[in-house]
Every structure is written in structure tokens, then in C-alpha cells.
Amino acid sequence: MxxxxxxxxxxVKHSRPLFEDLLGQMVEIPSISMDPSRSTDIERMxxxxxxxxxxxxxxxxxxxxGGYPIVSGGWTSDATYxxxxxxxxMDVQPAQEPQWKQAPFAFKNEDGVYRGRGATDDKGPALAALLGARFALEQGVPINIRFLWELEEEIGSPHFAQGLKHRASIPRPDSVVVSDTIWIAKGRPAMPYGLRGLIGARLTLRTGxxxxxxGVTGGAARNPLAELMEIAQACVNAKTGEVKIPGFYRDVVKPTNDEIKSFLRSGFHVRRFKEAYGFHTLRTEDPxxxxxxxxxxxxxxxHGLTGGYHGPxxxxxxxxxxxxxxxxRLVPNQTPEKAFALLKKFVGKLNPNVKVECEGTLHPFKGHFDGPYVDCITRAAKEGFGKEPSFIREGGSIGAVVTMxxxxxxxxxFxxxxxxxxGYHAPNEYFDWGQASGGIKAFAHYFAEVAKLGGLRQSR
Known part of the structure; x- marks a missing residue:
């Protein structure tokens, strides 16, 4: 239909007060998953x-x-749909940066600009998708819709896979749509079809x-900070970004010429990129x-070097x-396990006294940027925002995607x-009604478009 x-x-016009009320309630709950002292707030969320x-x-x-719960809800109108x-x-990053101009968990609505931690990452987009779903269902679109709202995404989704095992509460769908990504520029929709993976590590050295x-010991004493800086220099070329760990690039699948062309059609502009993230210079200016x-x-x-003295x-x-x-950050076909093994082996040869510990892993993801579902996204984005999207990859990571x-x-x-x-992960985060209202329209159209693909359903 x-x-x-x-x-x-x-x-959409009628739904605005409800959207703003719900977003305000959600933003004012500091659902910081990486802070154990906020466990009660996660439960409230x-x-x-x-x-x-x-x-x-x-x-x-x-x-x-086994960790924080997954909230699963939906509507099953007909098993044949x-x-x-x-x-x-629904979890958020901490908000301790001194640059905040307001209390981060005190929601502010400034004539359609919604300020507060979590407004854009990811509570505002979640509510836009929900309101789009309600319209589609009220209009009788022949589709079943389920929502998965996770509370551990910001810590790498460590228990998400366990949650998916509860098949009665989280049944297998025919397709998934994720709304947790960033455009290149306002007015230029851009939808990713790939995400980089991630592995974090701590390298520690104790010499005393x-x-x-x-003055008493210098010259004879080992300096652990100097030795760790030597390791950093051996791992990466600071000026070019080239990773120097042996074997690191062996499994990398490079983007095709068609992919690069699609990247450039996204509206990416080097100057705007620098302005958006506060960069004075980059390693390259070629788009x-x-x-x-x-x-x-x-x-x-x-990300950081700690130890020694940090006072005035x-x-x-x-x-x-x-x-x-x-x-x-990793790309197809790299794996966190192999990348960590390469790092640990390399550091062990450079300095066997350094302890290398893994701090979480996420695998890279690559989908398709053509096909019937991509066509649905294309038509839906155009209806919601007036322009067809470009298809890009995104440099960040969403652990739940690979798990699903x-x-x-x-x-x-996406x-x-x-x-x-x-301001994803940044001070003074906000969302706005222009993106929210366009999102409601886009999701309503997306559900209608996917409903037409009934013949492409996966066998269960």
C-alpha cells in the first residue's frame, strides 16, 4: 500500500508534543551503562x-x-506478514566534559532543538522510529514490527548475544533496520552499509x-613512560597513521572504485568535516x-598515557x-582476535616486560549498498527528507549489529x-525537530515499502 x-x-504535526514529552523524560534519566553507580538509573530507563x-x-x-536487560516490544498482526x-x-555516554553549557541530564527544548545527553545518541532517533511505526500500523500496513532497545551498546553490547537466545521474547525477524548512525551533512542523507570493528588494549609497565x-636515580632507573612511548612509535607512524605492526594489513579488503564513488556522492566536504569536529589540520585534504x-x-x-606527575x-x-x-579500528576481513594477537606478539618482542591486556572487542560489519532493501531505504529517505541518500560506510562500531x-x-x-x-559522544549534545519529523516520515514510508517485499522474506 x-x-x-x-x-x-x-x-507528524499532531505527534510533536508527545515526541518532545517522551524525549524529555528519557533524556533526564542518566542511563550511563559504563558507570556502575548508575545501575539504578539503567533500571529506571x-x-x-x-x-x-x-x-x-x-x-x-x-x-x-546476565547484564542489563534488553527491552523487546512489538506488534504481530499476521504471521504471514x-x-x-x-x-x-537507550544507554548513553558519560557527560563529565567541562564544555557543557547546561546540566547534561536536564532536558531543554529550545523551539525544536532538544538538548541533553542521549538526545541524538540514541533516544531521539528511537522515538522517531517508534512514531513512524505507529502511523504505519494505524494505516493498516501489512507488516509486523518489533523494537529492540538495548542498554549496553555504549560498553560494546557484552550480553546482547545472550539476550537473543530468548527466542520467545526476541523472535527472528525477516530483516533489521538500525537507527544509530550519523549523516555527513544536514540536508544530505547518508546511510551506511558497513561499520568498522574495534579492539581496545591497555599496555602497562611497572619498573619500580x-x-x-x-636527580638521585635518573640515568640508572628505567623510565616506563619513555619505554611505552617507544612502543607507541614502533606501532604507528604518528604523521601518516600507517600501522607498523607486522601482518596488520594482511587481511584488509580495500574498498572498490564504486564504493569510493558512492562515498564522494554523499556530500562529504573536507572543510565541513574539519569544522564539525574542531580540527585545524588533517593528515590529508583529499576527499x-x-x-x-x-x-x-x-x-x-x-588514547592516553598515564603515570608519573600531572600537576602544575x-x-x-x-x-x-x-x-x-x-x-x-578494523575493517573486513580483519578480526579482533587476530589483531590483538599480532599486537601482543609485537609488543612482546619489543619489550617483554610490558603487560598487554584486551579491553573489549567488536567485529567489523559489511552489508550491501544495492538490492531491494536498499531501494526501500532510498525511497523512504527521499519521502522523509526530500533527497535520496548516498550509501557509505561508518567508521564507528555497533556491537549488536554483528551479533544480529x-x-x-x-x-x-541502516x-x-x-x-x-x-554532538555524538561530545558535550552539548542535541537533536532537532527537523531530523525527528523527517525521521518519522521516513520510517513510516520504510515500513510500507518493506511490506511490499513480502515475497522476499527469509525462510524461518
């Missing part, structure tokens, strides 16, 4: 999420995972039981090379221990709504 544009426009779905007349379950699962997450006076590097190439990043002035000590925090791919073997698509300026 076809969505009637005038009915959808009226529905799960209760509110369940209540919201229940108020929308969904069949709702809070699924135990195709089933779409919509994935979002305490800090020592550098094709920048997009390749941030979406389709692996990396080795240094210079305290002349030799540190007794140091720690280097690093990560590697492995568990269900069904098409996984219909993200966030903009670079919205």
Missing part, C-alpha cells in the same frame, strides 16, 4: 522504555541477559614500587582519501609505572537520523 502524504503530515512501548499497545518483554526489527539503544627522585581513511581503512590510535610545574621524578591506552547478523542471517539496513553537529 502507499502512504498518503497529507495524512502523514497531519500525523528500562522501566520507562517498557512503559512507552506498552502505552503504544505493544507486547513488551524485559529480557534478562514480513517482520521488521528496529534496533536502537614507587616514583623516585630523578576520496579522507573518506577511505575514516570509513574503510583500519587504524591504530593512542615539573616534578622531577622517575615514574615507577605507566600505562598506555590504545585501540585499533550472526544469530539471524537476515538483511540489516536508517540513521543524526547530524555531525548534534
Amino acid at each position: 502507499t502512504v498518503k502524504r497529507s495524512d502523514l503530515e497531519a500525523y 528500562a522501566i520507562l522504555a517498557s512503559q512507552v512501548l506498552s502505552d503504544f499497545k505493544a507486547d513488551v518483554r524485559s529480557v534478562e541477559t 514480513p517482520t521488521v526489527t528496529v534496533y536502537n539503544h 614500587s614507587q616514583d623516585a627522585h630523578s 576520496a582519501e579522507v573518506t577511505r581513511r575514516i570509513w574503510a581503512a583500519p587504524t591504530f590510535e593512542i 610545574g615539573v616534578k622531577t621524578i622517575v615514574p615507577g609505572q605507566g600505562e598506555l591506552k590504545v585501540s585499533m 547478523q550472526n544469530a539471524w542471517k537476515v538483511p540489516i539496513l 536508517l540513521g537520523l543524526s547530524l555531525p553537529e548534534h
Whole structure:
């Protein structure tokens, strides 16, 4: 069936107060999954999420995972209809940056600009998808829709796979759509079909039981910070970003020329990229090379070096221990397990006293940027935002995506709504009604489009 544009426009306008009220309630719960002291807030978020779905007349379950629960809810109108699962997450990043201009968990609505941690990552997009689903169902679109709202995405989804084993509460769908990604620029929809993987690691070196006076011991004492910096220099070329760990690039699948052309059609602009993220300079200014590097190439990043003295002035000590925090973004066909083994072996040869510990892993994901489901996304985005999307990869990682791919073997698509300026993982995060209202329309159309693909359903 076809969505009637005038009915959808009226529905979106009527839904705005409800969207704003629900987003305000959600943002004001500090559901920070990586902070154990916020476990009560995570429980509050799960209760509110369940209540919201229940108020929308969904069949709702809070699924135990061994960690924080997954809220699963949906509507099954007819077993012969195709089933779409919509994935979002309700946990958020911490908000301790000094640059915040307001209390991060005090929701502000400034005439359609919605400020607060979690507004764009990922509570606002989740509500837009939900309101789009309600319209489609009210219009009698022949489709079954289920929502999965996770509460551990920001810590790598460690218990998500366990949750999916509860098949009565989380049944296998025919396809999945994820709304947790970022466009390139406002007015230029961009939908990813791939995500980089991730592995984090801590490299620690203890050479003494305490800090020592550098005037008394310097020259004879080993300096763990200097030795860790030597390892960092051996692992990555700081100026070019080239990873120097032997064998690191062996399994990398490079993007095709068609993929690079699609990247460039996305509206990516180097100047806007620099402005959005506050960069003064980049390693390269070539658009094709920048997009390749941030979406389709692996990396080795240094996140922090700790140990020694960090106060004002210079305290002349030799540190007794140091720690280097690093990560590697991975692309198909790399695996976190092999990348970590290569790192550990390389560091062991450089300095056998350094302890290398893994701090979480996520596998890369690559879907398709053509085919019937991609056509559905294309038509839906055009109806919602007036322009067809470009198909790109995204440099970040969403652990649940690979888990769903492995568990269900069904098409996984992305219909993200966030903009670079919205501040993913950054201070002063916000979402806006323009993206929300367009998202409601796009999702309503997407469900109608997928309903037409009933003949392509996966066998169960």
C-alpha cells in the first residue's frame, strides 16, 4: 500500500508534543551503562522504555541477559506478514566534559532543538522510529514490527548475544533496520552499509614500587613512560597513521572504485568535516582519501598515557609505572582476535616486560549498498527528507549489529537520523525537530515499502 502524504503530515504535526514529552523524560534519566553507580538509573530507563512501548499497545518483554536487560516490544498482526526489527539503544555516554553549557541530564527544548545527553545518541532517533511505526500500523500496513532497545551498546553490547537466545521474547525477524548512525551533512542523507570493528588494549609497565627522585636515580632507573612511548612509535607512524605492526594489513579488503564513488556522492566536504569536529589540520585534504581513511581503512590510535606527575610545574621524578591506552579500528576481513594477537606478539618482542591486556572487542560489519532493501531505504529517505541518500560506510562500531547478523542471517539496513553537529559522544549534545519529523516520515514510508517485499522474506 502507499502512504498518503497529507495524512502523514497531519500525523507528524499532531505527534510533536508527545515526541518532545517522551524525549524529555528519557533524556533526564542518566542511563550511563559504563558507570556502575548508575545501575539504578539503567533500571529506571528500562522501566520507562517498557512503559512507552506498552502505552503504544505493544507486547513488551524485559529480557534478562546476565547484564542489563534488553527491552523487546512489538506488534504481530499476521504471521504471514514480513517482520521488521528496529534496533536502537537507550544507554548513553558519560557527560563529565567541562564544555557543557547546561546540566547534561536536564532536558531543554529550545523551539525544536532538544538538548541533553542521549538526545541524538540514541533516544531521539528511537522515538522517531517508534512514531513512524505507529502511523504505519494505524494505516493498516501489512507488516509486523518489533523494537529492540538495548542498554549496553555504549560498553560494546557484552550480553546482547545472550539476550537473543530468548527466542520467545526476541523472535527472528525477516530483516533489521538500525537507527544509530550519523549523516555527513544536514540536508544530505547518508546511510551506511558497513561499520568498522574495534579492539581496545591497555599496555602497562611497572619498573619500580614507587616514583623516585630523578636527580638521585635518573640515568640508572628505567623510565616506563619513555619505554611505552617507544612502543607507541614502533606501532604507528604518528604523521601518516600507517600501522607498523607486522601482518596488520594482511587481511584488509580495500574498498572498490564504486564504493569510493558512492562515498564522494554523499556530500562529504573536507572543510565541513574539519569544522564539525574542531580540527585545524588533517593528515590529508583529499576527499576520496579522507573518506577511505575514516570509513574503510583500519587504524591504530593512542588514547592516553598515564603515570608519573600531572600537576602544575615539573616534578622531577622517575615514574615507577605507566600505562598506555590504545585501540585499533578494523575493517573486513580483519578480526579482533587476530589483531590483538599480532599486537601482543609485537609488543612482546619489543619489550617483554610490558603487560598487554584486551579491553573489549567488536567485529567489523559489511552489508550491501544495492538490492531491494536498499531501494526501500532510498525511497523512504527521499519521502522523509526530500533527497535520496548516498550509501557509505561508518567508521564507528555497533556491537549488536554483528551479533544480529550472526544469530539471524537476515538483511540489516541502516536508517540513521543524526547530524555531525548534534554532538555524538561530545558535550552539548542535541537533536532537532527537523531530523525527528523527517525521521518519522521516513520510517513510516520504510515500513510500507518493506511490506511490499513480502515475497522476499527469509525462510524461518
